Amino acid sequence: MAKTITDIRDILPDPEYVRIFDTTLRDGEQSPGCTMNVEEKLAIARQLERLGVDIIEGGFAASSPGDFESVHRIAEAVTRPTVVSLSRTREEDVDAALRAVDRAANPGIHIFIATSDIHLKYKLNMTREDVLSASTWAVARAKQHLDYIEFSCEDASRSDWDFMAKICAEVIRAGARIVNLPDTTGHAIPEEFGEMFSYMRRNVEGADRVIWSAHCHNDLGLAVANSLAAIKNGARQVECTVNGIGERAGNTSMEEVVMALRTRKDLMAVRTGIDTRQIYPASRLLSQIIGQPVPPNKPIVGDNAFAHEAGIHQDGVLKYKLTYEIMKPEDVGIPSNKLVLGKHSGRHAFVNRLEELGVDAAAVDLNKAFAAFKVLCDKKKIVYDDDILALVNEEARRTADHFELVDVRVTSSVRITPHAEVTMRMGGGEERVAEASGDGMVDACYKAIYKLVGVQPALERYSVKAITGGTDALGEVSCLVRADGMTVAGQGAHSDIVMASALALVNALNRLHGRAAAAARRPAEGP
Numbered sequence: 001m002a003k004t005i006t007d008i009r010d011i012l013p014d015p016e017y018v019r020i021f022d023t024t025l026r027d028g029e030q031s032p033g034c035t036m037n038v039e040e041k042l043a044i045a046r047q048l049e050r051l052g053v054d055i056i057e058g059g060f061a062a063s064s065p066g067d068f069e070s071v072h073r074i075a076e077a078v079t080r081p082t083v084v085s086l087s088r089t090r091e092e093d094v095d096a097a098l099r100a101v102d103r104a105a106n107p108g109i110h111i112f113i114a115t116s117d118i119h120l121k122y123k124l125n126m127t128r129e130d131v132l133s134a135s136t137w138a139v140a141r142a143k144q145h146l147d148y149i150e151f152s153c154e155d156a157s158r159s160d161w162d163f164m165a166k167i168c169a170e171v172i173r174a175g176a177r178i179v180n181l182p183d184t185t186g187h188a189i190p191e192e193f194g195e196m197f198s199y200m201r202r203n204v205e206g207a208d209r210v211i212w213s214a215h216c217h218n219d220l221g222l223a224v225a226n227s228l229a230a231i232k233n234g235a236r237q238v239e240c241t242v243n244g245i246g247e248r249a250g251n252t253s254m255e256e257v258v259m260a261l262r263t264r265k266d267l268m269a270v271r272t273g274i275d276t277r278q279i280y281p282a283s284r285l286l287s288q289i290i291g292q293p294v295p296p297n298k299p300i301v302g303d304n305a306f307a308h309e310a311g312i313h314q315d316g317v318l319k320y321k322l323t324y325e326i327m328k329p330e331d332v333g334i335p336s337n338k339l340v341l342g343k344h345s346g347r348h349a350f351v352n353r354l355e356e357l358g359v360d361a362a363a364v365d366l367n368k369a370f371a372a373f374k375v376l377c378d379k380k381k382i383v384y385d386d387d388i389l390a391l392v393n394e395e396a397r398r399t400a401d402h403f404e405l406v407d408v409r410v411t412s413s414v415r416i417t418p419h420a421e422v423t424m425r426m427g428g429g430e431e432r433v434a435e436a437s438g439d440g441m442v443d444a445c446y447k448a449i450y451k452l453v454g455v456q457p458a459l460e461r462y463s464v465k466a467i468t469g470g471t472d473a474l475g476e477v478s479c480l481v482r483a484d485g486m487t488v489a490g491q492g493a494h495s496d497i498v499m500a501s502a503l504a505l506v507n508a509l510n511r512l513h514g515r516a517a518a519a520a521r522r523p524a525e526g527p
Helices: 038-051 065-077 091-100 117-124 128-143 161-174 190-203 223-232 254-263 276-290 311-319 347-356 366-379 385-397 441-453 497-521
Strands: 019-022 055-059 082-087 107-114 149-154 178-183 211-216 237-240 404-411 419-425 431-437 458-466 475-483 486-494
Touching: 019 211, 019 254, 038 055, 038 065, 038 276, 055 065, 065 082, 065 091, 082 091, 091 107, 091 128, 107 117, 107 128, 117 128, 128 149, 128 161, 149 161, 149 211, 161 178, 161 190, 178 190, 178 223, 178 237, 190 211, 190 223, 211 223, 223 237, 223 254, 237 254, 254 276, 276 385, 276 486, 347 366, 347 385, 366 385, 385 486, 404 441, 404 497, 419 441, 419 497, 431 441, 441 497, 458 497, 475 497, 486 497
Parallel strands: 019 055, 019 237, 055 082, 082 107, 107 149, 149 178, 178 211, 211 237
Antiparallel strands: 404 419, 419 431, 458 475, 475 486
């Protein structure tokens, strides 16, 4: 276990430092279609460590054996960040969370319970006294095993402030080191959210002995603004996700709040420990894994974030960048899209470029990735950084799959119905072939794949994006499919858009198969 915390300065030695608590792997994953397997979570966790986040919420250990394993392996894999598991105020939850992080270099637990009257009445069926008792009991139980305890008042923004102040005082007395006030429903506006923190810091006994944390949802588009208001009023931890993913409209966007603090340090006068050059690689990695493209107009990491089309803007930027740019793209790690490598480049140069792009070379099958790179070089005149990122992630998606796409042949013209012949290798190694016709080449290809795997899930989303320019560009396809109550995302990249589409669907079907297999192995009780 980690060293004993004897003073709040052990956690926050600099009062002007804002800790970044990343919940991409817990709250972010709860967004429909964002489910990740253990290996994918480990890849994200390692990138979060490179990014410099202070805390990684690895999951909700008591919710399933899969979540328990994810938290446990993340706790073993990273060394610098604190790794925490979410926990309700239940004995089985607290104990599962403690076991999940027991091998972490810096273990912690995040205990929560709702404090708003609407949640007490309609969700918990508990009295205020019940909630107070459950809160202090859970913190005291966790305190017997570790010192790093965070407590959250779920739905804080709709809670009675005096009641919440009483709970906060009691959990601080019981041993909580961080107190989190979430805007769980995205209901708050900055003025009231900031004042809530000010009120708690003035009225809670022991308020100066804990770190105050903000966790905001984006239902009204105010998550970042509310988080900044909390910081202005004394919060020194922000809970956020990469790309702002999360339930409903999402969580506070990590990249937005970090760059807001950096860009407007003249007003905020605080800092974070984030290596901002790792922001774009983190964004791309998450997008690739969950199969959700980043919207072009997404601040900081969207394709248009640093694009200028208006003539007057282009003229100003050419004369002096700060006329229309408040940040530099290289500050957030956006590749310059220059020609970086070619077919004569060696393995060492390839590995070096991967590391520059934020890819953990040790986590990549370099033999397969380099071979795929050479093939790509023969197909494309120009190989860009984004091409390489897409290629590496495509190779990573193909490992340990139950279904493997071997070949796709399609025919189409204005006079005949599009037709596809698909060859796949199944889990036992057997190759099978199926044919189908459809409304288009992709439709025909998908129908053939459905024949091979014996299922036909609902295709809820299908989108295509050119990763780089030119007719030889890699196409990136993402899809969202649903079957048997499970929704999963798939993604594929290839210079042929039909192949990219097939790879995306097969990726999704492998995820469906994996989740179904995990559900079949799941015991009746928790881990």
